[in-house]
Each structure stands twice: as C-alpha cells, then as structure tokens.
C-alpha cells in the first residue's frame with residue numbers, strides 16, 4: 344500500500360515491527376491519544392538489545408574488554424535505564440537529577456559515570472557518596488571534588504576528560520590537554536583524595552578515524568600516568584556512534600540533490616525554500632546524517648582495526664597489551680528503534696496566501712533535536728472518528744507555539760488520500776534526542792506523556808510523575 348503521507352521527495356523511515364503493528368492499529372492509537380493526550384511518546388526498548396549486541400560482538404571479535412554506558416541525556420524515560428541495566432550496561436549521567444533518578448531506580452554506583460559539563464557541589468557530593476566515577480573537565484572542578492573527598496575521607500575515582508592536541512581534531516571546550524592534566528597532577532597531591540581510573544573524551548561528529556586518533560592519544564596518556572604510578576584502567580570514547588534512520592541511501596542523496604536544484608521561493612520541498620544549511624548538493628552539517636554507511640558494530644570494528652600512519656599495531660592490540668578496558672557512551676545509536684511520537688491533527692486550513700496547512704496538537708520542540716530539522720516522513724493514520732471529507736492535498740505541518748515559524752517539520756508533505764481533523768500523525772524513531780532534548784512547556788502547554796510497552800499493555804513511564812528538585 345502506498346503511504347498516506349510522504350515528503351515531496353520521500354525520506355522513508357525504517358520501522359521496527361512494534362512500530363508497524365502500532366501504526367497499523369488506528370483504534371489503539373486513538374485510544375492512547377484520548378487517554379494520554381497529544382503528542383504522546385511511545386517506547387518499546389527491546390531493539391536496544393540488538394543495538395548493544397552489535398557493539399559487543401565487534402569488541403569481542405577483537406577480544407577487547409568492553410563496556411557500554413547509555414547516554415541518558417538522549418532519552419529521559421526510566422524505562423531506558425531499566426533496559427540498559429538489564430542488558431548489563433551502565434548509564435552516563437549529565438546532571439544531579441539524572442544521577443539521583445538512576446540511584447533511586449536501583450542502579451549500582453559502579454555502573455554509572457558522571458560526565459556533566461558543569462558539576463554542582465550537590466552533584467559531586469552525591470557521586471562521592473555512592474562511589475560513582477566522575478569525568479573531570481577542569482581544575483576548578485577537580486579542586487572542588489578534592490575538598491569533598493577530603494571531608495568524607497573517601498578516595499574518589501576520576502576519569503580525566505582529554506582534549507585532543509591533534510591538529511586534525513577541532514578545538515574543544517571540553518576537558519584539558521594531556522600536558523595540562525600531567526602538570527596538574529604533578530603540582531597537586533591527590534594521593535589521599537582522588538584516584539585516576541581512566542581517560543574520557545567525547546567528540547563532535549561521527550568519524551571513526553578521529554575516534555582512533557584520540558584513542559591512541561588516550562593510551563599515550565595512560566602510559567605517562569602509569570610511569571607516574573597512577574593506575575588508569577579504561578578509555579571511554581564517549582558517544583557519537585553512528586546509526587541510520589533510512590534504509591535507502593539513494594533517497595538521502597536525491598533529497599539533497601533536489602533541494603540544491605530548488606528555485607528560490609519555491610516551497611514544494613521546504614518552507615520558504617529553506618536549504619537547511621546546505622550550500623550545494625552535499626548533505627548539510629546542520630542536520631543529522633540520516634543515512635550512514637558504517638554504523639554501530641561495523642563502525643566500532645573500523646576504530647579497533649585502525650593503525651597509525653606507518654605503524655602495524657591496531658588500536659585493539661594497543662588496548663589489549665596494556666590491559667585497558669574500552670568504554671563508550673552511545674545515546675542515539677542505542678535508542679535506535681526504541682521510540683515513536685504520535686500526534687493528533689487539530690485542523691486543516693490555508694495560509695493567507697492559500698498555501699495549505701495541517702495543524703497538530705503539538706509544538707515543534709516535541710520532535711526536534713538541536714539540528715535544523717527531523718528528516719523522515721511521518722506516517723499518517725486515518726482515523727475512523729475524524730470528521731470532514733478527505734481530498735488529495737499537500738501541506739506543511741504547523742504547531743501550537745504562537746510564531747509564524749512554528750513548523751513541526753520544515754519539509755512539505757503530500758497526502759494522496761487526504762487528511763482531516765482527528766487523523767493521527769506518527770513520527771518514527773524519535774527515541775534518541777528527537778522527543779526530549781529540547782522539549783519545552785511554553786504557553787504552559789504540558790510536556791508530552793511517555794508510555795512504554797509492558798508486556799501486551801502500554802504503561803506510563805515513571806519519569807512523568809517525578810518532580811524535579
């Protein structure tokens with residue numbers, strides 16, 4: 344059956360079987376929206392097992408000691424934590440509340456790492472009290488932590504966040520260069536308070552080559568630390584492990600080609616012929632690469648097999664020789680296939696110049712990350728209860744915030760079988776970042792509720808009943 348809704352140039356989302364079953368059941372979708380409101384975030388965390396297995400298999404093929412920490416900032420539900428822990432992973436947390444919620448959920452301290460960019464004293468204390476390793480970013484933070492450790496008389500495990508000195512890596516605000524860490528350790532007596540357990544970094548983008556470069560740099564720092572009688576045991580390469588939302592690479596190329604050829608002012612592809620940051624026919628860096636060749640396991644394999652120029656030793660061998668554990672903190676690629684957002688059509692109308700619009704009970708922060716757009720075709724679900732006649736149409740999706748640029752998506756969509764008030768729109772694969780990372784409650788509109796599959800039923804995730812302190 345051809346889709347009831349697609350982009351003028353289609354970008355067809357890969358669907359998990361649970362998503363197909365859900366959108367194939369209009370009555371259930373309607374009941375869920377009636378009971379829990381629009382929009383509604385739906386989760387089934389079972390695909391996380393497969394995603395984890397892909398990474399573990401790649402590490403095992405190189406006999407590398409390996410551990411995964413789910414980056415919690417990518418999805419706020421407690422269901423995601425439960426699944427990651429049940430799979431034997433840990434959690435990477437980035438604030439006091441993220442840590443507190445994990446601890447209260449029963450996650451043991453040794454399965455957690457704190458990587459918050461800015462750390463409050465309350466966060467440092469909570470981590471120290473529960474024996475959670477902290478990735479340190481700067482000297483001020485290190486001194487705060489040292490004081491807290493001294494008060495409690497505990498020796499606190501830390502990872503040094505490494506800012507690469509390699510010329511091919513973009514300058515970063517995060518962490519410090521190796522020589523800065525070494526001179527800090529030389530000048531400061533940590534022996535009673537802090538213990539360097541590992542090296543941590545997180546890079547922008549998705550390059551396997553860059554991960555390998557900074558991994559080698561981390562191992563050099565580990566050698567230098569061991570010479571100074573520290574005992575670091577792991578390198579954590581952070582997140583940015585790639586995934587694909589689209590199965591069809593050609594669609595991805597065709598979309599950018601068509602956008603490059605679009606005449607100025609032509610709105611048949613995007614709102615106000617928005618180029619989404621692209622200057623030519625190559626995909627813009629302002630959006631996530633929705634199709635990538637190497638993902639998860641294959642990508643990690645490439646990192647582990649890589650060698651420095653003119654050298655024979657692979658990264659995998661370098662890790663094994665030193666008995667160093669490899670860690671990573673994937674967010675998006677672990678949550679691939681785990682979430683979907685459902686919203687109800689509030690109205691159909693035209694812009695004052697006659698351009699058709701479809702209004703949703705939703706605002707644009709509820710299906711968006713920090714990038715310029717979400718580039719997948721939503722799925723239209725015709726509802727039996729909707730009123731009005733459906734005619735073939737094409738339109739933009741607009742939302743609830745009172746601004747002209749309140750587009751749910753920037754792309755233009757075709758509705759071959761029409762669309763009307765009361766129909767439902769499903770946004771596939773929104774579990775990683777696309778539902779939570781910038782959601783806001785402006786105009787005092789409530790945040791979307793979150794459900795997860797519990798057996799055959801859909802149940803509320805506990806995050807929505809938590810009040811932040």
Ligand SMILES: *Cc1c(COP(=O)(O)O)cnc(C)c1O
Pocket residue numbers: 414416417435458544545581582583584672673674675676
């Ligand atoms: C955001 C972030 C991650 C997760 O990144 P993904 O791209 O979702 O894999 C991991 N670690 C740190 C420190 C981060 O800031």
